[in-house]
Amino acid sequence: MYSGSCLCGDIKFEIKGPITHIVHCHCSECRKAQGSAFATNGIIKLSDFKILSGEEKLTAYESTPGQIKYFCQICGSPIISKTESKPNQVRIRLGTITSDITERPMAHIFTTSKANWEEINGDLPQYESYEPGR
Ligand SMILES: [Zn+2]
Numbered sequence: 391m392y393s394g395s396c397l398c399g400d401i402k403f404e405i406k407g408p409i410t411h412i413v414h415c416h417c418s419e420c421r422k423a424q425g426s427a428f429a430t431n432g433i434i435k436l437s438d439f440k441i442l443s444g445e446e447k448l449t450a451y452e453s454t455p456g457q458i459k460y461f462c463q464i465c466g467s468p469i470i471s472k473t474e475s476k477p478n479q480v481r482i483r484l485g486t487i488t489s490d491i492t493e494r495p496m497a498h499i500f501t502t503s504k505a506n507w508e509e510i511n512g513d514l515p516q517y518e519s520y521e522p523g524r
């Protein structure tokens with residue numbers, strides 16, 4: 391069980407199951423959405439995700455057709471995103487999780503879109519688009 395919240399703390403949530411497919415995504419959308427060099431995203435089951443408080447503070451933005459990002463309208467923290475074609479899962483930004491997690495990132499993806507000022511370090515595999523098997 392993991393718990394998390396947005397920056398202002400109005401939205402609190404918990405995750406009952408494992409987090410899979412954790413990647414550092416360097417695509418231009420994630421960089422804009424995050425305001426940083428990359429976003430660290432993981433996949434969880436929709437049924438494992440529960441908002442404990444502040445659900446009314448969530449607002450949504452359809453960044454590309456069929457993909458909706460939900461964020462706190464007070465502080466702007468990105469909480470989850472949903473993809474219409476995959477209704478049983480949600481994508482979570484790992485930085486909003488407060489608990490220590492046991493899973494680990496598996497790759498850097500969309501490295502061809504990375505910011506020109508960023509240097510990717512470390513031993514994780516790097517892929518030009520999605521990681522194999524997605
Ligand atoms: Zn907030």
Ligand SMILES: [Zn+2]
Pocket residue numbers: 415416417418419420421429500
């Ligand atoms: Zn991305």
